Amino acid sequence: MQKITIICVGKLKEPFYIDAVAEYSKRLSRHCKLEILELPESRLSDTPSxxxxxxxxxAEAATITAxxxxxxxxIAMCIEGKLLSSVALSEKMEQMATAGASSVTFLIGGSVGLHQSLKDQAVLKLSMSPMTFPHHLARIMLLEQVYRSYQIQVGSKYHK
Structure with missing residues (x-):
């Protein structure tokens, strides 16, 4: 069973986000070993230089790397990343598993993104959309897409 780790900068506080994570974590437990690590976000002034x-x-990159x-x-989630369809993401994840990647780690940065050194380590830089979303919502969207990827692989009717 493949291990999926999602490393996120920032802690979820809103109950509706926490409930959504719990639901997708439960769904994914049939397909992979899921680990979600929440790391603290650096505090910035209102108008940071x-x-x-x-x-x-x-600082966040050092914490993530550890x-x-x-x-x-x-897989680094970043705005300048590649846009993939759900089917293409599913195929990419299946290719990684076939190539022997028993572990895949998705990185979601905080409100100012990810350090370039982390993006440089990624086998894939992935963008959800050219639109801007709260990084907490991106976590839910990513979990849904990982779940959808597994549903596509098993031929479920979930993906239409």
């Missing part, structure tokens, strides 16, 4: 943002991203599973395929 580029230097302050760079420092926050570097939590990365060994021998994992990294």
């Amino acid at each position: 580029q230097g302050e943002i760079a420092q926050a991203l570097a 939590k990365l599973p060994k021998n994992t395929a990294i």
Whole structure:
């Protein structure tokens, strides 16, 4: 069974997000070993300088790097990433599993994104959309797409 890790910067507080994570975690338990790690987001001033943002991203990158599973395929969620259909993501995940990637780790940055060093380590930079979403909602959207990927692989009617 493939291990899926989602490393997220920022903690969910809203009950509706927490409930959605619980629901998709339950659904995914039939398909993979899921681990979700919430890491603290660096505090920034209301109008942070580029230097302050760079420092926050570097600190978050160090924390993320320390939590990365060994021998994992990294997928960085970022706005400049590749846009994939649900079917294409499912195929990509299946290719990774076939190629021996028993562990896949998705990275979701905080409100200012991910440090470039993390993006450089990724086997795939993935974008959900050219639109902007709250990073907490992106977590739910990602969980749904991972679940959908497994449903596509087993030929379920979930994906129409």
